[in-house]
Structure formats: structure tokens, C-alpha cells
Amino acid sequence: MEQGEAALERLAEDPRxxxxxxxxxxxxxxxxxxxxxxxxxxxxxxxxxxxxxxxSLAGGATSLGIPIGLGVILLAIALTGIYVYRANSEFDAxxxxxxxxxxx
Amino acid sequence: xxxxxxxxxxxALAMFGCFVLLTLxxxxxxxxxxxxxxxxxxxxxxxxxxxxxxxxxxxFMSAASFLxxxxxxxxxxxxxxxxxxxxxxxxxxxxxxxxERLRNLGRFTFADVASFxxxxxxxxxxxxxxxxxxxxxxxxxxxxxxxxLIRLLFGLPYPYAVAIVGVMxxxxxxxxxxxxxxxxxxxxxxxxxxxxxxxxAAVLWQFGSPEALFARAVQAKTAAAAAKGATPAxxxxxxxxxxxxxxxxxxxxxxxxxxxxxxxxTAGLPHILMRFFTVPDARAARTSVLWATGxxxxxxxxxxxxxxxxxxxxxxxxxxxxxxxxxxxGGNMAAVHLAHAIGGDLFLGFVSAVAFATILxxxxxxxxxxxxxxxxxxxxxxxxxxxxxxxAELRVSxxxxxxxxxxxxxxxxxxxxxxxxxxxxxxxxMAASANFPVLLLSLLWRGCTTRGVVAGGAVGLxxxxxxxxxxxxxxxxxxxxAAAIFPYGSPALFSMPAAFATIWLVSLADRSxxxxxxxxxxxxxxVRSETGIGAAGASGH
Numbered sequence: 001m002e003q004g005e006a007a008l009e010r011l012a013e014d015p016r017x018x019x020x021x022x023x024x025x026x027x028x029x030x031x032x033x034x035x036x037x038x039x040x041x042x043x044x045x046x047x048x049x050x051x052x053x054x055x056s057l058a059g060g061a062t063s064l065g066i067p068i069g070l071g072v073i074l075l076a077i078a079l080t081g082i083y084v085y086r087a088n089s090e091f092d093a094x095x096x097x098x099x100x101x102x103x104x
Numbered sequence: 105x106x107x108x109x110x111x112x113x114x115x116a117l118a119m120f121g122c123f124v125l126l127t128l129x130x131x132x133x134x135x136x137x138x139x140x141x142x143x144x145x146x147x148x149x150x151x152x153x154x155x156x157x158x159x160x161x162x163x164f165m166s167a168a169s170f171l172x173x174x175x176x177x178x179x180x181x182x183x184x185x186x187x188x189x190x191x192x193x194x195x196x197x198x199x200x201x202x203x204e205r206l207r208n209l210g211r212f213t214f215a216d217v218a219s220f221x222x223x224x225x226x227x228x229x230x231x232x233x234x235x236x237x238x239x240x241x242x243x244x245x246x247x248x249x250x251x252x253l254i255r256l257l258f259g260l261p262y263p264y265a266v267a268i269v270g271v272m273x274x275x276x277x278x279x280x281x282x283x284x285x286x287x288x289x290x291x292x293x294x295x296x297x298x299x300x301x302x303x304x305a306a307v308l309w310q311f312g313s314p315e316a317l318f319a320r321a322v323q324a325k326t327a328a329a330a331a332k333g334a335t336p337a338x339x340x341x342x343x344x345x346x347x348x349x350x351x352x353x354x355x356x357x358x359x360x361x362x363x364x365x366x367x368x369x370t371a372g373l374p375h376i377l378m379r380f381f382t383v384p385d386a387r388a389a390r391t392s393v394l395w396a397t398g399x400x401x402x403x404x405x406x407x408x409x410x411x412x413x414x415x416x417x418x419x420x421x422x423x424x425x426x427x428x429x430x431x432x433x434g435g436n437m438a439a440v441h442l443a444h445a446i447g448g449d450l451f452l453g454f455v456s457a458v459a460f461a462t463i464l465x466x467x468x469x470x471x472x473x474x475x476x477x478x479x480x481x482x483x484x485x486x487x488x489x490x491x492x493x494x495x496a497e498l499r500v501s502x503x504x505x506x507x508x509x510x511x512x513x514x515x516x517x518x519x520x521x522x523x524x525x526x527x528x529x530x531x532x533x534m535a536a537s538a539n540f541p542v543l544l545l546s547l548l549w550r551g552c553t554t555r556g557v558v559a560g561g562a563v564g565l566x567x568x569x570x571x572x573x574x575x576x577x578x579x580x581x582x583x584x585x586a587a588a589i590f591p592y593g594s595p596a597l598f599s600m601p602a603a604f605a606t607i608w609l610v611s612l613a614d615r616s617x618x619x620x621x622x623x624x625x626x627x628x629x630x631v632r633s634e635t636g637i638g639a640a641g642a643s644g645h
Contacts, residue, residue, distance in 0.1 A: 008628040008637065021634050028200035035200075036367075039193045043363035046186055046349045047356035053182070054348020061318035063347035069185045072193065073401045079196045080397045084390055087204075092387060099635050 011102050020094045027086060031079045042072050116257055116453030123295075123461050127276065130287045134280035141494045142640075144281035144501065145212035145476050146381040149640065151286055153388035157395020159286045160379050162293035164191065164400050166466040167249035170296065170407065170459060171436040172528070177411020178419065178431075178438035181321070181346025184411055188404035190363055194370025195400065199393040202371055204386035205547050205633040211640045213473075214377040215481045218542050221625030222554040223618055224490070227542075228481040230561045234538040235374040235477035237565065238531045239470045239508075240515065242375075245527035246470070247516025249436060250463040256433035256440070257456045263517050270513040273468040277475065277505045282382060285468045292465040295458045297399065300406040303439070303455070306446045307413030314409070321346060321415040328419065328429070346415070361597035362529060368600060369532025372539030375473035386636050407439075414438040417445040467512065475504040529594060530572055537564035537599035545607050547633060550626040553619040556611030564603025571595035 011017055045053055045068070053065030138144055151159070169191065177184030210216035215231035247266050254265030276284050311317040326343030334342060370376065380389045418424045418431070424441040426432050431441065443455035479501035484492040492500075519527070542561045545552045572578060574590035611619070632638050 005625075005628045008631040011635070011637075012627050012631050017631070017635070021630075024634075032197055032200045035193055035196045039189070039363065039367060040360070042189065043186075043359050044356070047359035050349045054344065056347075060315045061322050061347060062315050063182070063318075065182055065185075065348050066314075066318075069182075069189055070405070072189050073404060076193050076196050077397050077401050080199055080394050083196070083199055084394045087390055088387070095635050099637055102635075102637065 007102065011098070014098065014102075016094065017098050020091060020098065024087070024091050027083065031083055035076060035079055038072055038075055042068065114453075115450045116456045119453050119457040120460060123457050124272070126291065127272075127284075127288045127461075127464070130291070131276050131280035131284040134284035134287065138279075138281040138283055141212070141480070141497055143283065144498055145378070145472075145480060147282040147286050149382060149384050151382040151388075153383055153391030154395055155286070155290055156379055156383050156388065156392035158293045158399065159289040159382075160376060160392055160396035161399035161403065162289035162296070162462075162465055163376055163379070163469050164396070165293060165296055165403050165462065166528070167246055167253070167436075167459060167463045169403070170300070170462060171249055171253070171439055172245075173404070174407050174411040174414060174439040174442075175436045177408060178414045179435060180350050181325075181412070181415070182348050183350050185404075185408055186349060187366070188407060190366030191370070192397070192401050192404060194367045195393060195397040197367060198371045198376075199390065199397075201544065202377075202547070203380055203389045203393050204636075206377060206380045206543075207383065207386045207389040208633045208636040208639045209547075209629065210381055212378070212381055212480050213476050214374055214539065214543060215477070215485075218539075218546050218557065219485075220546070221629045222546065222557060222622055225486050226554060226558045228485045230558050230565075231539070231542070232477040232481040232486075234534065234561065234565050235481075236474055237569065238372075238374055238535050238539070239474035239477075240511070241527060241531040241534065242373075243467060243470050243474075243508075243512040244515045244519045245531070246463050246467045247512055248519055248527070250460070250467075251516060251520065252434050252436055253440070253456070253459055253463070256437055257460075262520060266513050266516040269463060269467060270509040270516075272464050273471055274505055274509040276464070276468045277472045278502050282378075282472060285465075285472050286379075286382060288461075288468060289465040292458070292461040293399070296462055297403060297406075299443075299455050299458045300403060300410060302451075303413070303442060303446060304406040304409040307409050307417070307442075310413075311416075317409070317412050317416070318347060321412045324416050324420050332429075355592070357597060358593035361592055361594040364600060365529060365533040365536045365594045365596035368536035368540045368596070370535075372535030372543065373531070374477065374535070374539065375469045377539075377543075378469075378473050378476065381640075385639070410439055410442060413446075414442040418442050421445060471505055471508050471512070474508050475501045478504040533572065533594050533596045533599065534565060534568045536596045537568040537603050538562075541600065541603040541607055545604070545611075549611075550623055550630075551611050552607060552626075553611045553614040553616075553622040555614045555616065555619065556607040556609075559610040560603045560605075560607030563606040564599050567599035567602050568595045571599060 053063060055064045057064050142148055173184050173187055176187060206217050209220050215228045218231050219227035247269060250269040251262040251266040254260050255262050276288055307317065311320060322343040325346050326339045329339035329342035383389050383392060418438055418441040424432055431437055440456060440459065444452035479497050483500040484497045538561045541564055542557045546557055571590045572595055574588060575592060576588040579585050579588045
């Protein structure tokens with residue numbers, strides 16, 4: 001199935017398409033920002049405050065850096081999950097509706 | 105364990121033999137299903153999201169990750185975690201910004217997407233060049249790991265070991281294409297996750313809790329420092345040092361720069377991006393990233409436990425150390441020795457076979473990616489202007505596989521003494537500085553033009569490469585100069601923004617007729633990338 005460029009450009013004006021792209025884009029940028037800030041904060045801690053990360057968590061050998069590092073890993077997985085959940089439950093249906101209409 | 109270059113006996117050989125037979129059977133099965141270009145490059149688009157997630161995780165759980173990072177944790181403790189986190193955090197970015205759009209626009213290589221609305225010849229030439237450079241650096245790292253491992257396990261001389269890996273991967277890719285490469289990767293990912301889970305569980309079970317493990321590791325490092333003649337206070341400090349960031353990150357600029365390279369390099373690695381074309385649609389592409397992120401994150405947690413376990417169980421056991429107190433077989437063998445400490449010869453054999461399988465699977469994926477850049481981008485699109493027939497294109501691809509294997513073997517031998525994990529970070533820096541900016545702006549910025557992406561991509565690539573040569577790792581360590589001209593550990597902090605700025609400025613200044621076409625093509629490309637209209641589907645068999 002080959003869509004003409006003109007049809008695609010008409011679709012770009014469709015308010016539902018614009019709304020979908022805006023919402024999905026916003027979610028992507030917001031989640032990217034959260035990941036970037038969390039990771040860069042971690043890297044800057046490594047760079048500027050090594051003693052803080054090396055400090056003992058509860059008097060034992062485990063340092064504060066362990067839960068922080070673990071947290072960044074879990075955050076990455078969680079953010080990915082949030083995006084996939086939103087995309088599967090909302091965006092896919094909207095895309096399908098828009099594409100079906102465009103084909104008609 | 106008999107001697108530093110001794111053989112580990114029959115269990116390892118037998119298990120390794122089983123793996124080789126299994127993968128050859130997969131290759132044979134895949135070869136019968138690999139006829140068209142879509143089969144060869146993208147497994148016919150018939151891989152599921154879950155399978156692709158495992159295969160992507162397999163590409164990332166390379167020898168550099170398993171052996172290199174556990175070795176780094178064995179040596180420096182916490183520092184190894186910094187590397188792992190950097191490798192992981194690129195995945196969400198790939199998902200949020202690129203995965204679905206890539207799947208919707210591309211067919212076989214990321215250059216399909218980067219050149220979608222641009223002049224084909226210049227953009228594809230640049231993309232192929234950067235693919236080949238990234239693939240070569242990554243390949244060198246894998247080859248070095250393979251050579252060290254096989255030399256230790258089977259007592260083979262290093263050059264033979266590297267050559268065997270080269271021949272095996274050539275077989276997979278040459279005959280089985282992407283289908284064989286993907287399934288070898290999946291099998292290996294499952295084996296590796298299983299073996300690493302068992303090792304981490306055994307370590308935690310032995311010590312009772314992470315806290316106890318860390319405490320024993322600190323004790324072990326303290327004792328080792330004291331034995332080398334440190335004062336008690338200095339020894340204690342050396343022991344505690346493994347629980348926090350240490351010498352790995354020397355200055356803030358290097359830290360940031362390496363961080364950016366790891367994070368955005370993931371979004372520009374050609375052999376990873378290529379995996380998004382093996383699934384049927386954008387939804388499967390998305391699912392594969394979720395699975396991949398989960399598996400990779402889990403794997404790095406395991407690696408952390410394994411590295412600390414090795415500090416105690418391997419680092420204090422004279423069986424695994426040479427006369428000078430260094431690890432037998434080289435620094436990268438910490439995880440392999442730990443397998444022996446935990447499960448004896450049998451488990452050592454299993455983990456060795458898995459580690460070898462890891463290397464084979466990753467180099468196969470890399471080689472396929474490099475070969476497709478030459479045959480699909482350079483030969484079919486640039487030289488034949490898109491008029492090459494499939495048979496000729498596949499022939500070029502297969503010849504390239506053989507050439508790449510020979511080059512990889514030669515370079516693997518040449519770079520024997522380099523640290524494996526560090527070589528990988530070079531590949532990431534180039535991917536972050538050339539492929540990522542080109543892809544992102546071509547996808548999301550209307551004003552982007554052919555001239556802009558070619559100039560920006562070339563600047564990013566040249567700077568990443570040039571600054572790396574001038575950095576301590578090559579300028580001082582390899583070339584033997586007294587001081588490095590570029591003092592930081594990674595170039596990405598400079599080369600990546602330079603690429604973005606160049607694309608932006610050159611595109612803005614571009615008043616050519618081609619630029620008008622480039623901008624006019626944006627809207628339709630954007631709609632295709634967001635909706636999947638006109639996307640290449642799964643090919644029917």
C-alpha cells in the first residue's frame with residue numbers, strides 16, 4: 001500500500017493526528033528528561049562528591065552509592081514500563097483509528 | 105586448574121562442543137529459510153518483541169559486559185557499577201525517541217532512516233563509514249576477550265583462538281543471516297542469564313546477605329593492601345575504597361563525557377538499531393525495548409554481585425593468582441575463576457562455554473551489521489543507485505562478511521593488550537557523536553538538510569576518533585608520548601554537541617535546491633514515522 005505524499009500531508013493537518021503526536025511527543029520528551037536528569041545527577045555525584053557515595057549507609061559496609069546506583073537502574077526499567085503501558089493502552093488505538101480513516 | 109595456560113579438561117570441551125553443534129544446527133535451519141534480502145538482513149521481519157528483546161539484551165550482554173565489567177568490579181569495586189548504569193540508561197532514550205519511528209521508516213539498516221528524505225549517496229556513504237568504524241572498534245574488543253578466554257581455557261595460542269572465533273561467526277552470518285544470528289543470540293542470552301543468576305545466587309547464599317558480602321570484600325581488599333606493605337590506616341582506606349567511586353573517573357569532564365557517550369551511544373549503535381527491523385511492527389519494537397531493558401538491568405545487578413563475590417572468593421585464593429598476586433589468565437578472567445570457585449570444573453566448563461558463546465553471538469551481530477552497511481548502503485544504494493538485483497547485493501554482503509572477519513582477526517591480534525571494556529566505550533563515543541545526532545535531527549527537525557547531516561555526521565565522527573587518538577588511552581599508552589594532547593577519558597562531551605551544532609548551522613545556511621527538497625519531504629516522513637503508514641511489513645514465507 002503506497003500512500004501519496006499529498007494524502008500524508010493532508011493527514012498531518014488532521015486534528016486527531018496532531019493531538020496524538022503532541023501527546024506522545026510530550027510523554028517521550030518528559031520521560032527522556034527524567035532519565036537524563038537522574039543519570040546526569042548520578043554522574044555528577046560521582047564526579048564531584050565521591051565521599052558522599054562512599055559513606056556508610058547504616059554503619060555497615062554497604063555504602064550510600066549502592067541504593068542510589070540501584071535506584072537509577074530500577075528507574076530506567078520503570079520509565080520504560082510507563083511508556084510502553086501508555087503506548088499500548090492509548091496511543092496504539094488512536095493510531096489505528098487515524099490510519100483506518102485515512103485509508104478510506 | 106592446571107597452570108596459567110592449561111586446559112580445563114573435558115567438561116568445558118564437551119559443553120562447548122554442544123553449543124557449537126546447537127548453533128550450527130540453528131544455522132542450517134536458518135539457511136533454508138534465508139532466501140531474500142529481507143530474510144538475510146532482517147530475518148524476514150518475523151521475530152517477536154519478546155524474542156527481539158532477548159536478542160538485544162544478548163547484544164548488550166557481551167564479553168565486555170560479562171567479563172570486562174565483572175573484572176572492573178573485581179579490581180575497583182563500585183566503579184564497575186558506573187559503567188553498567190551508563191550502558192543501561194541509553195535504552196529508555198532509544199524507546200522514547202527512536203525505536204518506533206525507526207521501525208516505521210526503515211527496512212534493513214539505520215541508514216534507510218537517516219537518508220529517508222535526503223540525497224541517498226552522501227548520507228548513506230557517511231552512515232556506512234560510521235557503521236564500519238563503530239563495528240570495527242566493537243569487534244576488536246570482542247576479539248580480544250575471545251582470545252584471552254580461549255587461551256586460558258583450552259591452552260590455545262592467542263592468534264589461533266581469535267581465528268577460531270572469526271571462522272565460527274563467519275559460518276553463522278554467511279549461511280544463516282539475521283535469522284541464525286538472532287537465534288544464536290537468544291540461545292546465548294538465556295544461557296548467560298541462567299549462568300549469571302546461578303553464580304549471583306550462589307554468592308549471596310554463601311554470604312547470607314549483600315551487606316555480609318560487601319563487608320567480606322572490604323576485608324579482603326584491606327588484607328591485600330596490608331600484605332603489599334601499606335600502613336594499617338592506608339590499607340583500611342584501600343579496602344573501603346571499593347564501596348565508592350574511585351580512580352575510574354578522574355575528573356568531572358571525563359565523567360560527564362563518558363556518561364554521555366554510553367547513554368547516547370546506545371541510540372546510535374548500528375548493530376542494535378538493525379534489530380528493530382527484525383520485528384513486524386512498531387508495537388513489537390516497543391515491546392522489545394521493554395524486555396531488553398529489564399533483562400539488561402537484571403544482568404548488571406548480577407554482574408555486580410559476581411564481581412564482589414570474585415573479590416572474596418577468587419582474590420583471596422592462591423589457586424587463581426600468579427606469583428605476583430595478579431589474576432591468572434589476565435584481569436578479565438575474574439568471573440571465569442569465580443565459576444570454578446563456586447561449582448568446580450563442571451560449572452567452570454559451563455560458564456566458559458557460555459562466555460565463548462557470548463562472544464560468538466555478539467561478533468556475528470556486529471559482522472552482519474557491518475556487511476549490510478557495505479552491501480545495502482554502499483553497493484546497492486550508492487554504487488548501483490538502487491538498481492542492484494537481490495542476488496548481487498547478497499553476494500556483496502557475503503563477501504564483505506569474509507573480509508570483515510579477516511580484518512577483525514588481524515585487529516584482534518594487534519590489540520591483544522588493550523582493556524576490553526574500554527575499547528567498547530570508544531565505539532559508543534563514535535555512535536553517540538555521529539549516528540545519534542544524524543538520526544535524531546533527520547527524524548524530528550524539519551529544517552535538517554542533506555548537507556547538514558553529512559557535515560555534522562562527519563564532524564562528529566572525525567572529532568570522536570581524533571580526540572580519542574589524542575587522549576591518554578592511545579596517545580600515552582599506545583603511542584608512548586609523555587602527555588596527552590586531549591586530557592579527558594572520552595570525547596563525547598565535545599564531539600556530540602559539535603555534531604549537533606554543525607548539522608544545525610549547515611542546514612540553516614543551506615540554500616541549495618536539494619535543501620528545498622529535503623525540507624519539503626519532512627511532513628510526509630513525519631507522518632509515516634508516527635503512524636507506520638507505508639512501513640515495510642513482515643515478509644511472508
